[in-house]
Every structure is written in C-alpha cells, then in structure tokens.
Amino acid sequence: xxxxxxxxxxxxxxxxxxxxxxxxxxxxxxxxxxxxxxxxxxxxxxxxxxxxxxxxxxxxxxxxxxxxxxxxxxxxxxxxxxxxxxxxxxxxxxxxxxxxxxxxxxxxxxxxxxxxxxxxxxxxxxxxxxxxxxxxxxxxxxxxxxxxxxxxxxxxxxxxxxxxxxxxxxxxxxxxxxxxxxxxxxxxxxxxxxxxxxxxxxxxxxxxxxxxxxxxxxxxxxxxxxxxxxxxxxxxxxxxxxxxxxxxxxxxxxxxxxxxxxxxxxxxxxxxxxxxxxxxxxxxxxxxxxxxxxxxxxxxxxxxxxxxxxxxxxxxxxxxxxxxxxxx
Amino acid sequence: xxxxxxxxxxxxxxxxxxxxxxxxxxxxxxxxxxxxxxxxxxxxxxxxxxxxxxxxxxxxxxxxxxxxxxxxxxxxxxxxxxxxxxxxxxxxxxxxxxxxxxxxxxxxxxxxxxxxxxxxxxxxxxxxxxxxxxxxxxxxxxxxxxxxxxxxxxxxxxxxxxxxxxxxxxxxxxxxxxxxxxxxxxxxxxxxxxxxxxxxxxx
Numbered sequence: 001x002x003x004x005x006x007x008x009x010x011x012x013x014x015x016x017x018x019x020x021x022x023x024x025x026x027x028x029x030x031x032x033x034x035x036x037x038x039x040x041x042x043x044x045x046x047x048x049x050x051x052x053x054x055x056x057x058x059x060x061x062x063x064x065x066x067x068x069x070x071x072x073x074x075x076x077x078x079x080x081x082x083x084x085x086x087x088x089x090x091x092x093x094x095x096x097x098x099x100x101x102x103x104x105x106x107x108x109x110x111x112x113x114x115x116x117x118x119x120x121x122x123x124x125x126x127x128x129x130x131x132x133x134x135x136x137x138x139x140x141x142x143x144x145x146x147x148x149x150x151x152x153x154x155x156x157x158x159x160x161x162x163x164x165x166x167x168x169x170x171x172x173x174x175x176x177x178x179x180x181x182x183x184x185x186x187x188x189x190x191x192x193x194x195x196x197x198x199x200x201x202x203x204x205x206x207x208x209x210x211x212x213x214x215x216x217x218x219x220x221x222x223x224x225x226x227x228x229x230x231x232x233x234x235x236x237x238x239x240x241x242x243x244x245x246x247x248x249x250x251x252x253x254x255x256x257x258x259x260x261x262x263x264x265x266x267x268x269x270x271x272x273x274x275x276x277x278x279x280x281x282x283x284x285x286x287x288x289x290x291x292x293x294x295x296x297x298x299x300x301x302x303x304x305x306x307x308x309x310x311x312x313x314x315x316x317x318x319x320x321x322x323x324x325x326x327x328x
Numbered sequence: 329x330x331x332x333x334x335x336x337x338x339x340x341x342x343x344x345x346x347x348x349x350x351x352x353x354x355x356x357x358x359x360x361x362x363x364x365x366x367x368x369x370x371x372x373x374x375x376x377x378x379x380x381x382x383x384x385x386x387x388x389x390x391x392x393x394x395x396x397x398x399x400x401x402x403x404x405x406x407x408x409x410x411x412x413x414x415x416x417x418x419x420x421x422x423x424x425x426x427x428x429x430x431x432x433x434x435x436x437x438x439x440x441x442x443x444x445x446x447x448x449x450x451x452x453x454x455x456x457x458x459x460x461x462x463x464x465x466x467x468x469x470x471x472x473x474x475x476x477x478x479x480x481x482x483x484x485x486x487x488x489x490x491x492x493x494x495x496x497x498x499x500x501x502x503x504x505x506x507x508x509x510x511x512x513x514x515x516x517x518x519x520x521x522x523x524x525x526x527x528x529x530x531x
Contacts, residue, residue: 255526
C-alpha cells in the first residue's frame with residue numbers, strides 16, 4: 001500500500017537548462033514512444049532526483065504502513081484472520097524491499113534511505129500517522145487504504161522508469177489478495193451484530209478525512225506536475241486518482257448500508273465526476289509536517305529497531321561481500 | 329507515550345536513549361542478484377536483488393522475498409559484482425555485433441552462464457552456458473550461435489561457480505506453497521453474504 005499525491009517539491013525543479021538539449025530530446029522521444037528508461041540510460045538530473053524521492057517515499061510508506069495493521073495481528077479475531085493479516089503485513093515489508101532496490105538502481109543506497117526515514121528527513125504516506133483504535137480500523141485500512149494504494153500503483157505501473165514499473169507489477173499482483181481480504185473483513189462486520197456494524201461505521205467516520213487526504217492536495221494547488229507528467233513520473237493527477245477511488249468504492253460502502261460522513265458527497269450525473277466537501281487541508285499540512293497523532297511513535301519504533309538491531313548487522317558484516325548498485 | 333499497540337509499549341520507547349549516527353558507506357550488506365524458475369523446464373529469470381552478508385543468507389532472503397507468493401521450482405543467487413555486463417544495443421542491433429574475437433587466452437577453462445535481455449523493459453533470462461577462460465572469451469564463443477538470431481540487447485555472463493543454485497534436496501521448501509490458500513484472493517469470496525444481507529434488508 002501507498003499514499004500518493006504529496007511527493008514532489010517545487011524547489012527541486014531547477015537546472016533543466018543545464019542539460020544537453022540533444023540528449024534531453026532523445027530521452028523525451030523515448031518516453032513518448034512508450035519505451036521504459038533503464039538505469040544505464042541517460043536521464044536528466046531532475047528526473048533522477050524526483051524518481052528517487054518518489055520511490056523512496058513509497059518504500060517508507062510500505063514500512064510505516066505495516067505498523068498500524070501490525071498492531072492488530074496479536075488481537076485479530078481468530079486463527080484465519082491472524083494468518084491472513086500476518087501474510088499481508090509480510091507482503092508490505094516485502095514491497096518496501098522491492099521499492100528500495102528500484103530506488104537503489106538510481107544511486108541512493110538502502111541504508112541512506114533508512115537513515116533519512118528515521119531522521120525524519122523523508123516523508124511517507126500521511127494516513128499512517130493516524131491510530132488504529134479498533135479491529136474495525138484495521139479492516140478499513142486493509143480494504144480501503146489498500147484500494148486507494150492500488151489506484152495509485154496501477155497508474156504508476158504505466159510510468160517510464162523500468163525498475164519501478166517492474167516492482168509495481170509484482171506489488172499489484174500480490175495486493176489482489178489484500179483487497180479481497182479487506183473487503184471480506186468489512187462484509188463480515190457489516191453483516192454481523194449491531195455492535196459490529198457500529199464499530200465499522202465509527203471506523204469509516206474516523207478514517208474518511210485521512211482517506212480523502214490520501215491522494216494529495218487538489219490539482220489546482222499542486223505544483224509543477226506538467227514536466228513530471230510528460231516524463232511519465234506522475235501518471236494521473238491527484239484529483240483523477242481520488243475520483244477513480246470514489247467511483248469504485250463509494251457504491252461498495254453504501255451497498256453495505258454504511259454512511260459516509262460527508263453530506264455533499266454525490267456523483268454529478270452530467271460531469272460523471274464526484275463532488276465532495278474538501279477535507280481539512282490545514283490538518284493535512286500539520287500532520288505531514290510532524291504534528292499528527294502517531295508521527296512520533298511511528299519513527300520511534302523504527303529508530304528502536306535500528307538501534308537494537310545494530311549488533312546483529314555488525315556481527316554479520318563481512319569484507320567478503322560488497323555493497324554495489326543493483327543492475328536492473 | 330502510550331501506544332495502542334501493546335507490543336510497542338513493551339519496547340519501552342520512553343526509556344530509549346537512542347544515540348543513532350548515520351551509517352558509514354560500508355556499513356551495508358553485499359548486493360546479490362536473484363533469478364527464479366517458476367516451473368520446471370521454464371528459463372530462470374532475473375527478479376531483483378537482496379542484500380545479505382553471504383550467499384547462503386542471500387538465498388534464504390531471496391526465497392522469502394521472491395518465491396513466497398507464486399509457484400517456484402528453483403532459484404539461484406549471485407553476487408552483483410560477479411556479473412559481467414556488456415554494453416546495450418537497441419532496435420535491430422544485437423550486442424553480438426560488438427563482441428570482439430580478440431580475447432586474452434590465459435588461464436584454465438571454466439563454465440560460464442549466459443543471460444539475455446530480449447525486450448526493453450523486461451527481465452534478463454537464462455539461455456545456457458559455455459566453457460571459456462574469461463567472460464570475453466565466453467561471449468566470443470557464444471557469438472556464432474546468436475549473431476543471426478533475434479537481437480539481444482544486453483548480456484550478463486557469470487562464472488557458474490559464482491552462483492549458488494537450488495540443490496535437489498532443497499526443492500521441498502516450495503512443497504507447501506499450494507496449501508497457503510490464505511494468500512489467495514479466491515479464498516475470500518463473500519458475494520453470497522452481501523446478497524443475503526441485501527435480501528434481508530429489502531424484506
């Protein structure tokens with residue numbers, strides 16, 4: 001899983017005039033033809049920078065996203081749910097590894113990326129800074145946060161960077177079970193006792209705001225996406241992804257008799273687009289800059305793991321092997 | 329801070345006096361390339377990398393990372409720096425057009441494995457092996473077999489003895505894969521439940 005939309009920084013958009021114009025034209029023509037860019041190909045510095053940033057954030061989101069769900073493994077209701085949730089969380093950590101290696105092909109090592117995560121220098125999907133109070137929260141994440149992630153990932157899998165696309169193909173294939181599992185959990189709650197239905201409704205009410213934030217700020221305030229779209233780094237706008245998510249999942253939530261805490265949410269029959277109340281974007285900014293309910297805990301858990309695992313890493317280090325950049 | 333996760337509370341985050349410093353560039357494990365065979369008879373295909381302190385651990389990580397979810401009949405790992413990589417070509421141009429027939433002729437013959445990239449954006453696949461003294465000689469010996477065939481855009485050549493293969497007696501590690509139905513989307517059917525729910529509410 002992964003939250004998109006918030007990953008680019010305008011400050012990094014300079015220096016294009018220093019690139020060799022002929023090489024730049026060839027690079028853009030290759031992307032235009034629908035070919036992938038591979039690690040050994042020439043690429044503008046800006047393309048490389050933005051890709052590292054995006055893939056790295058995606059990888060961090062997988063690692064951090066495993067935490068709120070992991071909370072519920074020991075308390076998942078029943079053996080089958082425990083097995084499934086453990087398998088899902090293991091998948092998410094595996095996805096982080098796949099993504100770190102895709103970013104490594106661009107020249108940033110995995111350990112540098114992990115250092116940047118625990119030092120708070122790089123971001124991850126904002127939604128994981130919110131707590132999972134009940135089992136129903138875990139069901140919401142497994143079904144709908146994963147669904148949102150799949151919308152983003154399917155779009156990005158059509159992008160231009162070969163190693164990232166190949167990682168995403170594998171990730172999307174693995175996530176088909178996550179989505180079905182999550183839906184199964186929610187259906188079970190929906191068709192259960194009044195208490196179970198109430199728990200699920202409360203989880204939907206809690207998570208709807210962060211879920212709307214998930215795809216990033218509205219297009220009119222997102223900056224500098226044209227070049228990224230031309231280079232097929234970003235494949236769909238934040239609003240397009242949000243609209244696609246609403247189109248696919250709002251009917252499925254309503255079908256189970258739940259309400260969504262937004263009186264203005266409806267599909268406009270003329271434009272075929274969803275209309276909704278803008279979520280609180282100030283809250284989004286505040287949380288992404290560190291002031292959310294779980295930011296400190298999420299990073300502290302990673303920091304402790306890093307510090308307490310240090311002796312294992314050091315005991316295993318050997319000069320016989322060597323860290324090098326992966327080939328593809 | 330009190331977490332909702334009992335396991336996090338047991339970590340005693342408050343008592344943690346972390347003194348983390350950034351890792352030195354060499355405080356990292358080695359890089360290993362991983363190849364997977366999904367079914368007996370299919371070619372081994374490059375799937376990605378793992379970082380590990382040695383090839384045995386690379387093999388275990390690779391098994392978990394790349395053969396946890398879909399069928400697998402074999403995998404092998406090789407340290408990235410032991411892969412000899414040719415240049416890249418495009419269009420109809422095969423890399424074998426650029427393989428020189430001049431190569432050093434010293435040393436003993438050894439077996440080398442070949443991996444070809446046949447389509448941009450796809451993965452390298454295993455095509456076979458030859459005996460040679462160097463990777464350059466191996467490429468020159470393979471040239472007649474490939475030069476008039478479909479274009480090869482890039483080749484990787486690896487000394488067979490640098491690869492850790494799956495042994496016959498290890499293959500049982502994948503025996504239980506089909507039993508793990510909880511990793512399969514088809515194990516979560518619920519349309520009957522939704523239908524019954526809707527009928528109950530309608531009636």
